[in-house]
Amino acid sequence: MHQLTQDELGLQQRRLDMASPQEILQWAVEQYEQKLVVVTSFQITGIVTLHMMRQFTHNVQVVTLDTGLLFPETYKLIDDIEKRLDITVQRVKPEQSLSQQAREHGSLLWETTPDKCCQLRKTMPLKKTLANYDAWITGLRRDQSPTRANIPVIDWDDRYGLMKFCPFATWTEDMLWTYIKAYDLPYNILHDRGYASIGCYTCTRAAAGRAGRWAHSSKTECGIHFAPASEVSPASA
Numbered sequence: 001m002h003q004l005t006q007d008e009l010g011l012q013q014r015r016l017d018m019a020s021p022q023e024i025l026q027w028a029v030e031q032y033e034q035k036l037v038v039v040t041s042f043q044i045t046g047i048v049t050l051h052m053m054r055q056f057t058h059n060v061q062v063v064t065l066d067t068g069l070l071f072p073e074t075y076k077l078i079d080d081i082e083k084r085l086d087i088t089v090q091r092v093k094p095e096q097s098l099s100q101q102a103r104e105h106g107s108l109l110w111e112t113t114p115d116k117c118c119q120l121r122k123t124m125p126l127k128k129t130l131a132n133y134d135a136w137i138t139g140l141r142r143d144q145s146p147t148r149a150n151i152p153v154i155d156w157d158d159r160y161g162l163m164k165f166c167p168f169a170t171w172t173e174d175m176l177w178t179y180i181k182a183y184d185l186p187y188n189i190l191h192d193r194g195y196a197s198i199g200c201y202t203c204t205r206a207a208a209g210r211a212g213r214w215a216h217s218s219k220t221e222c223g224i225h226f227a228p229a230s231e232v233s234p235a236s237a
């Protein structure tokens with residue numbers, strides 16, 4: 001894959017910003033082939049992403065960050081999606097087990113220092129995984145939060161050193177639900193119990209939008225996409 005120059009990137013940003021998610025995904029697959037990976041936590045955007053891709057390719061490489069602290073409903077959903085879409089999800093685990101982390105950092109790191117916990121269980125394993133790829137697909141959308149309001153559909157990701165796609169940047173939650181219902185796709189049943197956004201069970205409460213994520217602290221992002229002030233950059237971790 002030839003790396004895009006700044007001018008080429010600007011051109012693609014303008015072009016793809018007006019394209020449909022299907023067109024963006026197709027272009028990404030054509031450009032990056034085996035060096036493209038979908039990273040998903042199986043929110044509704046991730047499920048629609050995988051279903052759309054399976055309409056035109058068998059080459060779907062998928063990674064999820066298995067912190068060891070996901071809801072049982074999320075683990076079941078991952079199994080269900082693998083069967084329904086005939087894909088294999090790579091479950092990337094942290095270097096430390098939960099008991100090793102507890103010995104080193106205390107048994108409630110997600111309460112005492114959640115940024116550190118996310119760094120150990122999400123950001124660092126992700127950085128190691130993304131080193132094998134040239135581009136990644138995420139489920140970020142502009143309607144999710146003020147920090148995400150201006151995300152581009154395609155951009156160079158300086159934090160991890162590869163191209164980053166947000167094919168659903170311009171979609172809304174309602175549009176995704178319409179798609180999921182239209183194709184009768186599996187989804188996390190916690191959504192039916194009031195959880196709009198779902199992460200580790202230790203840090204997720206039932207709430208609208210992303211209000212239920214780290215509701216016990218001032219934290220609003222895990223650090224994968226936007227580095228919290230307290231976090232050491234994954235590049236130096």
Ligand code: SF4
Pocket residue numbers: 067069109110113114115117118119121122199200202203222
């Ligand atoms: S979401 Fe909570 S438990 Fe999960 S990695 Fe982050 S701080 Fe730790």
